[in-house]
Amino acid sequence: MPTTLHPSWLPALQNEFQKPYMLGLNQFLEQEYKQGTIVYPKPSDVFNAFKFTPFNEVKVVILGQDPYYGANQAHGLSFSVQKGVAIPPSLKNIYKELQTDIPGFNMPSHGDLSSWAKQGVLLLNTTLTVRAGEPGSHQKMGWEQFTDQAIRALSEQREGLVFMLWGRYAQAKASLIDSTKHVVLTAAHPSPFSAYNGFFGCTHFSKANAYLVKKGEKPIVWQID
Numbered sequence: 001m002p003t004t005l006h007p008s009w010l011p012a013l014q015n016e017f018q019k020p021y022m023l024g025l026n027q028f029l030e031q032e033y034k035q036g037t038i039v040y041p042k043p044s045d046v047f048n049a050f051k052f053t054p055f056n057e058v059k060v061v062i063l064g065q066d067p068y069y070g071a072n073q074a075h076g077l078s079f080s081v082q083k084g085v086a087i088p089p090s091l092k093n094i095y096k097e098l099q100t101d102i103p104g105f106n107m108p109s110h111g112d113l114s115s116w117a118k119q120g121v122l123l124l125n126t127t128l129t130v131r132a133g134e135p136g137s138h139q140k141m142g143w144e145q146f147t148d149q150a151i152r153a154l155s156e157q158r159e160g161l162v163f164m165l166w167g168r169y170a171q172a173k174a175s176l177i178d179s180t181k182h183v184v185l186t187a188a189h190p191s192p193f194s195a196y197n198g199f200f201g202c203t204h205f206s207k208a209n210a211y212l213v214k215k216g217e218k219p220i221v222w223q224i225d
Helices: 007-018 022-033 049-050 089-101 142-155 167-176 204-214
Strands: 058-066 121-125 162-166 183-187
Touching: 007 022, 007 142, 022 142, 049 089, 049 121, 058 167, 058 204, 089 162, 089 204, 121 183, 142 167, 162 167, 162 204
Parallel strands: 058 121, 058 162, 162 183
Antiparallel strands: none
């Protein structure tokens, strides 16, 4: 599997690739591909979160769980889908929240969030691959250890980041984050099953920008063109 991480991530993550759990994960994935199992996203997109957002440029972290498991959806960024594919329900709800939270935000016509990633929003799923049509099929195979290390490294080596943890699964990762030097924002998951339980009205996007501006940093342009 091609590991296309931005070089700035290597000090934090390169040792992980030699660890037994990662070698086991690699073996498992090779087996999946060999058997002709369809796995999303395609191998060259698996590490896109780490490719588009350099370690030293991360400002905001939005944690997801699994990649989308439908055809042509996942491309290595949490909640994001490739252009030309219907916007999934959770992302629709994220856009709805942005409409009420960010003045002048217009509902985008697609779900590709690459422009956020290029501004320093790390769109990280905790599991980076999935079998087609089988949600959760690659959980507990090793990916969580790898992405936990990424979160830990950001927490330890960087300062003043905004972590958005939506839903119970993401919120369990709060223990990896030093909240004395970072902002941790929590809310319900934007899924249609839970968005009305506290995701709508959470104003995480304006809160993140207010914090960045206070620190003298450029706010995120959340509008997707």
